[in-house]
Amino acid sequence: MKNIIISTFAIVIALTTFTSCNNSGKSGGKSGALGSNIAEKVYVAPGEYDSHYAFLSGGYSGNVTVYGLPSGRMFKEIPVFSQFPTSGYGYSEETKPMLNTSHGFIPWGDAHHPDISQSKGELDGRWLFINENNTPRIARLSLTTFETEEIIEVPNSAGNHSSSFVTENTEYVVAGTRFSVPIPQRDMPIKDYKGNFKGSLSFISVAPETGNMDIKFQILMPGFNYDLSHPGRGKSHGWFFFTTYNTEEANTLLEVNASQNDKDFIAAINWKKIEEYVNNGGGTMTPANYAHNVYNEDTHTATSTMKKEVRVVNPIDVPGAVYFIPTPKSPHGCAVDPSGEYIVGNGKLSANVTVHSFTKMLDAIKNEKFAGEAYGIPILNFEDVLAGVVNQAGLGPLHTEFDGKGNAYTTFFISSEVVKWKLGTWEVIDRKPTYYSVGHLTIPGGNSGKPQGKYMFAMNKITKDRYLPTGPEMEHSAQLYDISGDKMELLLDFPTHGEPHYAAAMEASIIKEQSQKIYKLADNKHPYAAKSDADTKVVRDGKEVHIYMTTIRSHFSPDNIEGVKVGDKVYFHVTNLEQDFDVPHGFAVIGQNNSELLVMPGQTKTSVWEPKQVGVWPFYCTDFCSALHQEMQGYIRVSAADSDTPIKWSLGEDIE
Amino acid sequence: MKKASIIMIIGSLLLLGLFKFPLWNIMLGAPQYPDPLGMNIYIEGIKGVEEFDLQNIDGLNHYIGMKTIPKAEEMWEFSVFPKVILGMAILGAVIGLLGYFEKLGYKYFIGWFLLMSVLGILGMYDFNNWLIDYGSNLDPHAIIKVTNPDGTPMSYKPPLLGFQKLLNFDVTSLPHTGGYLMFIGMALTLVAFWLGRKASLKKV
Numbered sequence: 001m002k003n004i005i006i007s008t009f010a011i012v013i014a015l016t017t018f019t020s021c022n023n024s025g026k027s028g029g030k031s032g033a034l035g036s037n038i039a040e041k042v043y044v045a046p047g048e049y050d051s052h053y054a055f056l057s058g059g060y061s062g063n064v065t066v067y068g069l070p071s072g073r074m075f076k077e078i079p080v081f082s083q084f085p086t087s088g089y090g091y092s093e094e095t096k097p098m099l100n101t102s103h104g105f106i107p108w109g110d111a112h113h114p115d116i117s118q119s120k121g122e123l124d125g126r127w128l129f130i131n132e133n134n135t136p137r138i139a140r141l142s143l144t145t146f147e148t149e150e151i152i153e154v155p156n157s158a159g160n161h162s163s164s165f166v167t168e169n170t171e172y173v174v175a176g177t178r179f180s181v182p183i184p185q186r187d188m189p190i191k192d193y194k195g196n197f198k199g200s201l202s203f204i205s206v207a208p209e210t211g212n213m214d215i216k217f218q219i220l221m222p223g224f225n226y227d228l229s230h231p232g233r234g235k236s237h238g239w240f241f242f243t244t245y246n247t248e249e250a251n252t253l254l255e256v257n258a259s260q261n262d263k264d265f266i267a268a269i270n271w272k273k274i275e276e277y278v279n280n281g282g283g284t285m286t287p288a289n290y291a292h293n294v295y296n297e298d299t300h301t302a303t304s305t306m307k308k309e310v311r312v313v314n315p316i317d318v319p320g321a322v323y324f325i326p327t328p329k330s331p332h333g334c335a336v337d338p339s340g341e342y343i344v345g346n347g348k349l350s351a352n353v354t355v356h357s358f359t360k361m362l363d364a365i366k367n368e369k370f371a372g373e374a375y376g377i378p379i380l381n382f383e384d385v386l387a388g389v390v391n392q393a394g395l396g397p398l399h400t401e402f403d404g405k406g407n408a409y410t411t412f413f414i415s416s417e418v419v420k421w422k423l424g425t426w427e428v429i430d431r432k433p434t435y436y437s438v439g440h441l442t443i444p445g446g447n448s449g450k451p452q453g454k455y456m457f458a459m460n461k462i463t464k465d466r467y468l469p470t471g472p473e474m475e476h477s478a479q480l481y482d483i484s485g486d487k488m489e490l491l492l493d494f495p496t497h498g499e500p501h502y503a504a505a506m507e508a509s510i511i512k513e514q515s516q517k518i519y520k521l522a523d524n525k526h527p528y529a530a531k532s533d534a535d536t537k538v539v540r541d542g543k544e545v546h547i548y549m550t551t552i553r554s555h556f557s558p559d560n561i562e563g564v565k566v567g568d569k570v571y572f573h574v575t576n577l578e579q580d581f582d583v584p585h586g587f588a589v590i591g592q593n594n595s596e597l598l599v600m601p602g603q604t605k606t607s608v609w610e611p612k613q614v615g616v617w618p619f620y621c622t623d624f625c626s627a628l629h630q631e632m633q634g635y636i637r638v639s640a641a642d643s644d645t646p647i648k649w650s651l652g653e654d655i656e
Numbered sequence: 657m658k659k660a661s662i663i664m665i666i667g668s669l670l671l672l673g674l675f676k677f678p679l680w681n682i683m684l685g686a687p688q689y690p691d692p693l694g695m696n697i698y699i700e701g702i703k704g705v706e707e708f709d710l711q712n713i714d715g716l717n718h719y720i721g722m723k724t725i726p727k728a729e730e731m732w733e734f735s736v737f738p739k740v741i742l743g744m745a746i747l748g749a750v751i752g753l754l755g756y757f758e759k760l761g762y763k764y765f766i767g768w769f770l771l772m773s774v775l776g777i778l779g780m781y782d783f784n785n786w787l788i789d790y791g792s793n794l795d796p797h798a799i800i801k802v803t804n805p806d807g808t809p810m811s812y813k814p815p816l817l818g819f820q821k822l823l824n825f826d827v828t829s830l831p832h833t834g835g836y837l838m839f840i841g842m843a844l845t846l847v848a849f850w851l852g853r854k855a856s857l858k859k860v
Contacts, residue, residue, distance in 0.1 A: 627719070
């Protein structure tokens with residue numbers, strides 16, 4: 001009998017195996033030879049690394065996301081301009097100052113254009129800069145800790161859009177205003193815009209060692225909309241180029257009124273000349289009010305300082321520093337090729353791509369061949385500066401990047417495609433559809449003198465049917481292309497977080513090697529750090545209670561706390577004593593009105609808790625840290641406001 | 657005999673490498689530790705391979721109730737071993753020098769080798785005893801208590817030489833640079849003995 005049962009069982013197993021074999025055979029047959037070939041190009045085997053880092057703007061998420069190429073896998077979201085309850089950024093006492101502005105605490109931002117620091121025109125992988133459009137700010141992120149280290153507010157600006165692009169040696173990170181405004185701000189009729197509003201272009205110096213930012217000068221330009229910008233490089237190093245629209249200076253119904261002129265301008269700024277002027281005392285220090293927020297890695301704490309003045313420069317006071325290059329059809333993207341010779345202006349209402357020549361521009365300036373002037377700024381002749389036109393390339397050109405092999409790649413929003421064309425001959429080589437309505441595109445190192453042109457990815461504004469539907473709201477979508485051959489080859493779709501206006505990418509080697517594993521506890525200079533169990537304590541200071549607490553696998557010290565009263569402001573200063581890679585501890589207490597804390601090894605973070613009810617309340621570790629993570633918990637006793645329960649704390653024994 | 661004596665001097669001086677390089681190395685890898693933790697055993701004390709390895713090994717070992725890795729001052733061995741090694745290196749060099757000037761015969765070379773071997777075996781025996789104590793003298797209140805199939809408490813003694821699996825850890829214990837220099841040095845003194853013997857046989 002037993003034998004029969006066993007053999008029946010054996011037959012069932014055999015059948016099951018047979019059937020499942022059949023199934024897997026079927027699903028394998030779906031992809032053809034070509035499909036598997038493409039799959040291999042993006043397949044990064046488990047445990048292996050991607051070849052490139054990509055840093056995508058999170059757009060209205062206010063943050064930056066870190067991706068790997070070619071897999072399209074997301075590794076991290078770095079909080080920059082928005083509060084981030086995952087880690088406590090913008091909620092913890094240490095990081096709240098990062099989001100301070102002249103308008104007070106701002107919990108959200110609209111991140112736009114990330115750019116990696118450069119040395120000698122090549123990406124050096126030290127910092128990532130990104131602009132906030134809504135409440136104008138520039139942030140600097142460390143690419144060793146992958147954290148936001150500094151945020152500077154940009155005064156006299158509104159819609160900080162033609163930002164945050166760096167010069168060839170990261171001398172400056174540049175921020176231009178999209179919306180012109182009264183400078184200084186004042187109460188005046190909106191209809192008096194024309195001739196009265198101004199657009200500021202800010203040159204923010206970057207200290208070579210620390211990366212610390214300081215507004216060196218602002219150029220007060222006519223009241224146009226300064227849309228995007230790129231630095232000159234190589235032969236055009238020392239210049240900066242900004243596209244403009246609304247040279248009509250309309251203040252209402254811009255979609256019509258700002259589209260009347262056949263040509264707007266690219267503003268060419270000789271920043272070296274203005275720098276020299278400023279270094280010799282030029283410009284005017286004017287009253288301003290803007291926040292400068294710096295995170296200190298040793299104290300693990302940010303400070304916010306309000307700055308009270310800024311140097312402004314009137315461009316007509318510096319002859320030969322600023323020119324306007326007429327560029328058709330409300331140009332949006334502004335790109336400079338790796339040699340620095342070609343300045344590409346993408347007229348977004350056009351079918352053509354306009355390319356200007358830096359050499360011709362210098363000639364025209366030398367020969368003083370001007371077509372006129374606007375507010376005292378010379379306007380060059382379109383034909384004198386024109387290098388070439390990529391004719392009928394597509395509809396609605398937006399942005400251009402380069403592969404370093406003499407080719408340019410332009411996105412076309414309206415016709416939803418990327419077009420590859422040749423510099424110099426202006427012929428279209430290839431075109432590939434995007435899905436759908438592409439905005440920016442990125443080639444690793446694309447905004448530098450040395451692009452690493454193996455991959456290109458297009459960041460699209462509309463997703464529609466690309467993924468399993470998720471209701472009305474969907475993540476945006478990106479497409480990765482192989483650009484190593486003559487023709488572009490679509491490799492991969494991957495969803496992106498927020499709205500990735502632009503991305504900066506580079507080969508992984510430099511950043512991978514420098515990526516930090518822990519913060520050294522010995523270097524922790526946080527004033528409320530407890531660097532060992534012996535340092536833990538609970539101190540009452542009036543209505544404030546400061547708890548110096550430590551975490552190590554798998555306990556809090558102290559884990560029993562008494563003497564807190566309703567109405568107290570309780571500061572949990574949590575120091576993670578771990579010195580082991582990837583062992584963060586979390587901290588959460590019931591009724592916390594802000595967010596949890598996620599504390600990295602060697603770090604101290606502080607959460608304020610204001611208990612409103614009498615009771616004994618638990619706190620616990622939120623990050624599954626160890627086999628005894630579930631045991632990592634504690635209790636805090638809250639007594640009535642008028643009680644006389646003494647402050648006491650303990651670990652491993654009863655509190656009395 | 658001159659050649660033999662020079663080799664004897666070189667061989668015994670190679671022991672001094674132990675003051676610079678680790679004698680032994682124990683690496684602990686686990687699924688959660690793809691970059692293994694490691695300790696280098698010097699004659700003057702134990703150091704982590706990476707800055708925080710010892711702290712992290714101790715941190716993990718507290719779950720199974722192991723004592724922390726001893727500091728140099730907590731074990732007499734770390735003050736005695738350097739003296740013994742220095743003494744043997746000087747003794748070997750002196751024997752070699754005297755051999756060079758024909759004051760001593762080649763048999764002293766093998767004598768040094770045998771003495772060094774006896775001391776070495778005693779040292780290894782002592783080291784193994786410490787490993788046994790470290791791996792089995794556990795805190796009775798340990799968080800995790802693992803028993804062998806026969807009910808006896810599991811020992812976490814790392815292997816003296818070679819590889820062993822201890823729970824989730826793959827433990828590898830091998831000589832390190834200083835140890836290899838010592839072995840080469842000792843082998844050279846054997847060569848010196850052999851050359852010295854050959855030279856003296858030729859003379860006769």
